[in-house]
Amino acid sequence: MIEVKNIEKSFSGNKILKGISTVFETGKTNLIIGQSGSGKTVLLKSLLGIHTPESGTISFDGRIYSELNPDEKRELRTEIGMVFQGSALFDSMTVAENVGFPLRMFTKDNNKKIQERVDFVLKRVALTDAHKKLPSEISGGMQKRVAIARAIVNNPKYLFCDEPNSGLDPNTAILIDNLIKEITEEYNITTVINTHDMNSVMEIGEKILFLKDGLKAWEGNKEEIFRTDNEAVVAFVYSSNLFKKVREAYLKE
Amino acid sequence: MKNLIFKEIDDLVIGSLGIVAFISFFVGGVVAIQTALNLTNPLIPKYLIGFATRQSVVLEFAPTFISVIMAGKMGSFITSSIGTMRVTEQIDALEVMGVNSLNYLVFPKIIALLLYPFLIGIAMFLGVLGGWMAGVYGGFISSAEFINGTQMDFIPFHIVYAFIKTLIFAMLLATIPSFHGYYMKGGALEVGKASTVSFVWTSVSIILFNYILTQLLLGS
Ligand SMILES: Nc1ncnc2c1ncn2[C@@H]1O[C@H](COP(=O)(O)OP(=O)(O)OP(=O)(O)O)[C@@H](O)[C@H]1O
Ligand SMILES: [Mg+2]
Numbered sequence: 517m518i519e520v521k522n523i524e525k526s527f528s529g530n531k532i533l534k535g536i537s538t539v540f541e542t543g544k545t546n547l548i549i550g551q552s553g554s555g556k557t558v559l560l561k562s563l564l565g566i567h568t569p570e571s572g573t574i575s576f577d578g579r580i581y582s583e584l585n586p587d588e589k590r591e592l593r594t595e596i597g598m599v600f601q602g603s604a605l606f607d608s609m610t611v612a613e614n615v616g617f618p619l620r621m622f623t624k625d626n627n628k629k630i631q632e633r634v635d636f637v638l639k640r641v642a643l644t645d646a647h648k649k650l651p652s653e654i655s656g657g658m659q660k661r662v663a664i665a666r667a668i669v670n671n672p673k674y675l676f677c678d679e680p681n682s683g684l685d686p687n688t689a690i691l692i693d694n695l696i697k698e699i700t701e702e703y704n705i706t707t708v709i710n711t712h713d714m715n716s717v718m719e720i721g722e723k724i725l726f727l728k729d730g731l732k733a734w735e736g737n738k739e740e741i742f743r744t745d746n747e748a749v750v751a752f753v754y755s756s757n758l759f760k761k762v763r764e765a766y767l768k769e
Numbered sequence: 770m771k772n773l774i775f776k777e778i779d780d781l782v783i784g785s786l787g788i789v790a791f792i793s794f795f796v797g798g799v800v801a802i803q804t805a806l807n808l809t810n811p812l813i814p815k816y817l818i819g820f821a822t823r824q825s826v827v828l829e830f831a832p833t834f835i836s837v838i839m840a841g842k843m844g845s846f847i848t849s850s851i852g853t854m855r856v857t858e859q860i861d862a863l864e865v866m867g868v869n870s871l872n873y874l875v876f877p878k879i880i881a882l883l884l885y886p887f888l889i890g891i892a893m894f895l896g897v898l899g900g901w902m903a904g905v906y907g908g909f910i911s912s913a914e915f916i917n918g919t920q921m922d923f924i925p926f927h928i929v930y931a932f933i934k935t936l937i938f939a940m941l942l943a944t945i946p947s948f949h950g951y952y953m954k955g956g957a958l959e960v961g962k963a964s965t966v967s968f969v970w971t972s973v974s975i976i977l978f979n980y981i982l983t984q985l986l987l988g989s
Contacts, residue, residue, distance in 0.1 A: 593867030
C-alpha cells in the first residue's frame, strides 16, 4: 500500500501538483487518469523519488520515503518496477540484456538462472524471438512489452507504469492491460498506472484517481465512474460518443 | 563492472588508436620538414631537426594537442551517449532500479582512461617516427643525424612531466564531457548543443591546465 499525503511539486515557480492525497492499494490496479499535461507523469515520478516534492509525504507500506537514509532508499528501489512512458530501454543492450539487467545488478543469481528468468518473463509478455535484438530493431509495442518484462523481472512489490499501452493497437493494448492486472493479482503487487485510455479504465480500473490542473478532482472505481455526476470527470471521460452511449446504457440497467 | 570497463576501453581508447596514429605520424613529419626548411644557416647543425621534432612532439604535440583533438572525439561521444540516456529517461530508469547512475556511467570511463597515457605514448613514438621518415626520405637529413638529434640533451623529467599532464588531461576528458551529458536537460537538439559546449569547456580546461602544469613543473 502506498499512501500519498498532500504532495506538492513545482517547476521554476510553476505549481504542477497542488497538494494531492490518496492511497494506492496492494493487489489492485490503481489508475491515474487526466488530460495531457495534468501532471500524471510528474505525480508518478514524485512517487518514485525521481522528482522531490516540496512538501507532503509518500509512504511505502509504512516506510516514509523522505525519511529513509540513502541505503534504505536504494533497498526500497530494488522493490520497484517502472515502465516509462517512452520505454527507456538501454539502447546499447539487447532485449535479453535489458530484461536481465536488474537481476545482474541486484541478485547473485548465476547466468543460467538469470537466463531462465528472462525467458520466463519475456514469454509472459508474449515475446519469444526477440532476445538478441537491440531496442532500435523492434517495434514500439514490442519495446513497451520489453519494458514491462524488465520491470517485473525482479519480482517487484510496487509496479509503476506510465501509459503502458499508448501508441499500441487495441488488441495489444488489451493484452498489456490484462497482463499487468494478472501480474498484480498473482504476486499481490501495488500497481499504479498512468493512462488516458478509457478502454483501460473500463477494463482494469479497480481504483481510479482523476487529476485536473494538479489537483485530485475525483476518485473511485470503474463502476462508480459510470454513475458520478462530477462535471470534470463526465467532461473528460464521456467526451467520446461511444462512451456516452455506454454510460447511458449502463445507467438504464 | 568489468564488462563496462572493457567496453569503455574499446570505445574510447582502442577506438581512437587509428586517428591518433594517423595525426601523430603526419604532424611529426610536418614538424621535421618545417624545422629543416627554417634551418638555412649552415652553421646550425642538422641534428637540430631531430631534436626539435622530439621536443615538440613529446612535450606538447602528443600530450596536449592530441588531447584537444580527443576532447572533440571522445568528449562528444561521451556527452552525446550520456545525454541521450538522460533525455530518453534511461538514467531515470537506472535510478529507479536503485543503481547509482552517476557512478555507473562515469566510473568505468575514468578507469578506462587510465590507459590514455598508452595512447599518448604511441602518439609520441609515431610522431618522432614520422619526423624521421619525412626528414630522411625527404632528403633533409641523414638517419644517423636525426637519431643523434633525438637523443641529444635528453632530460628524463620531461617524460615525467609529459605523462603527468597526460594523466590529468585523461581525467578531464573522462569527467567534463560526462557531467555535460549527465546534467543536460531537453531533447535531441540539446544533446547536440551539449556536445559542442562540452568540447569547448574540455579543450579550454586542457589548455589552461597545460599552462598551469607547465609553469608548476618546469618553471622557476
Ligand atoms: N522536468 C520538468 N520541468 C519543468 N516542467 C515540467 C517537467 N516535467 C513536467 N513539467 C510540466 O508539468 C506539467 C505536467 O506534465 P506531465 O508530464 O506530468 O503531464 P502528463 O499528465 O503526464 O501528460 P501526458 O498525458 O501528455 O503524458 C506540464 O505542464 C509540463 O510542462
Ligand atoms: Mg505523461
